[in-house]
Amino acid sequence: MRLIQVCNVGNVVGGTAACAWSVTRALPDAEHTVVFRSAPTAETKAAFADCHIEVASKIEPGLLKKLSGDFLMLHNVSSQHVFWDRDLSGVRMPVLQYAHSAFQGHAHSDLMVACSQFLAQKMGRRELQVVYQGVPVPEEKSGKREWRSSEELIVGRICTPCRQKWPGWLVPFYQRMAERFPKFRWEFVGCPESMQAEFSRACHQQAVFYEASWGARKYLNRWHLLLYHNRDITETFGRTVAEAMLVGCVPVVDDAGGFCEQIGSRNGFLCEQPDDFLDALKVVANRDEWGRRSKGCQDSAEACFSHRAFRKRLLRACLLAVENFVCTVCG
Numbered sequence: 001m002r003l004i005q006v007c008n009v010g011n012v013v014g015g016t017a018a019c020a021w022s023v024t025r026a027l028p029d030a031e032h033t034v035v036f037r038s039a040p041t042a043e044t045k046a047a048f049a050d051c052h053i054e055v056a057s058k059i060e061p062g063l064l065k066k067l068s069g070d071f072l073m074l075h076n077v078s079s080q081h082v083f084w085d086r087d088l089s090g091v092r093m094p095v096l097q098y099a100h101s102a103f104q105g106h107a108h109s110d111l112m113v114a115c116s117q118f119l120a121q122k123m124g125r126r127e128l129q130v131v132y133q134g135v136p137v138p139e140e141k142s143g144k145r146e147w148r149s150s151e152e153l154i155v156g157r158i159c160t161p162c163r164q165k166w167p168g169w170l171v172p173f174y175q176r177m178a179e180r181f182p183k184f185r186w187e188f189v190g191c192p193e194s195m196q197a198e199f200s201r202a203c204h205q206q207a208v209f210y211e212a213s214w215g216a217r218k219y220l221n222r223w224h225l226l227l228y229h230n231r232d233i234t235e236t237f238g239r240t241v242a243e244a245m246l247v248g249c250v251p252v253v254d255d256a257g258g259f260c261e262q263i264g265s266r267n268g269f270l271c272e273q274p275d276d277f278l279d280a281l282k283v284v285a286n287r288d289e290w291g292r293r294s295k296g297c298q299d300s301a302e303a304c305f306s307h308r309a310f311r312k313r314l315l316r317a318c319l320l321a322v323e324n325f326v327c328t329v330c331g
Contacts, residue, residue: 001071
């Protein structure tokens with residue numbers, strides 16, 4: 001199968017391009033072309049090195065003819081950016097729209113799926129099939145995981161380096177955490193440089209900072225906990241949460257959005273109030289309890305969010321899109 005994927009943003013760090021990358025890994029037996037509507041970064045090009053890459057702001061018949069694909073997968077693509085005649089000879093193919101966020105005007109498709117039940121409900125489309133994303137096992141380049149050897153618990157936060165993801169009120173939130181648990185270590189990936197001094201002071205100079213990058217997921221291998229609190233932005237699906245769980249890093253996150261579908265009572269923690277985060281950290285300060293939850297995270301994530309599990313969901317969705325396409329063509 002020659003699969004064409006379309007992504008709005010050419011950045012594999014965050015956004016839907018990371019999901020498109022996971023599609024290529026879940027379907028290694030397909031021939032992959034990825035069309036970015038904005039110029040891909042060097043890091044993105046490297047991640048998709050084994051795929052054919054195109055850059056086009058609009059998806060038009062001429063492009064589809066040139067690519068000569070068998071199946072088209074759109075990642076959150078608007079009808080404003082897709083222009084093709086579905087009856088035009090040479091470009092007719094099944095189309096799957098993979099919705100990652102709610103907005104009006106998703107491009108026409110034979111089947112639309114949602115990345116979470118939360119998103120389907122937010123779109124007012126509860127009938128949509130839910131296809132949870134698959135994620136890779138975060139590993140060092142050497143292939144050896146950096147397992148947790150520190151006697152201190154390491155609490156990490158990984159996020160894209162934009163101010164919306166790092167609101168100012170997070171500083172006193174972490175100060176409160178650090179005061180309650182002075183022996184914990186705090187690590188941040190993607191924290192804007194302008195805020196690092198504030199977070200360092202809040203964490204009593206026990207904070208370490210790393211740049212956001214495709215390879216930064218490796219730090220999940222040594223973190224005991226993934227802490228994420230940001231009520232200003234509700235995530236429809238948490239790729240980082242799934243990646244953390246795959247390597248036994250226990251998520252302690254907001255009781256909101258897609259997180260609620262990823263985390264159960266025996267692995268991570270869903271927190272409604274700031275005090276809930278404190279209570280969760282107190283529970284996992286007991287290493288035996290942390291160990292049980294870490295194992296529970298790995299088991300559930302392997303069953304739900306591995307590329308192996310993702311492949312099964314994708315193939316079911318693709319088959320249904322093909323069936324709908326055939327019905328449309330045959331009338």
